[in-house]
Amino acid sequence: DTAVSQTPKYLVTQMGNDKSIKCEQNLGHDTMYWYKQDSKKFLKIMFSYNNKELIINETVPNRFSPKSPDKAHLNLHINSLELGDSAVYFCASSQGDYSPLHFGNGTRLTVT
């Protein structure tokens, strides 16, 4: 069983479109995250939810909107996609302070 699963794995779309990435974890964790990895492999946190409450909201354009319908799901919706949004987006989950993050395999978003 995959612990943290993301769909889709690849997403190719045109500028201006709206798209969503879904994430589900079956580990029973309270906290979920979205990270962005750019073309130089640099990873940066975008959002974190704890028990469906937004805890971390980094400096991210408001075109990006996370939604957590329940503890096991954290989706990412992106409006008006731009070329600079092309990256790999990773979902992760954890339980408790300083416990390891469990990452999904990523969604490679390409905006043309």
Place this chain on the structure above:
Amino acid sequence: AQSVTQLDSQVPVFEEAPVELRCNYSSSVSVYLFWYVQYPNQGLQLLLKYLSGSTLVESINGFEAEFNKSQTSFHLRKPSVHISDTAEYFCAVSGAIQGAQKLVFGQGTRLTINP
């Protein structure tokens, strides 16, 4: 503010040779340090962590890292590498916020093992 610097973007070594991946951090609060590994086309996996106690921490696959407060370093070492260790390695420092972890990652070091 917290930050992490990985001093080498790429490290090529021969199989069975020793390796050290360097990591320096900056933090104004208590320090919690991690090494994560990313194999091709996969997400990150925890390799090892330092939270408190012994400054030398080990992973199950032979890696170790030493927390050095005076040098603000957390270098990763392995005495003998295998082809399967080829991956991207990320050092990270963590701060906890209301049950969530804010991991700040370094730029990553690509470890390439040559036969």
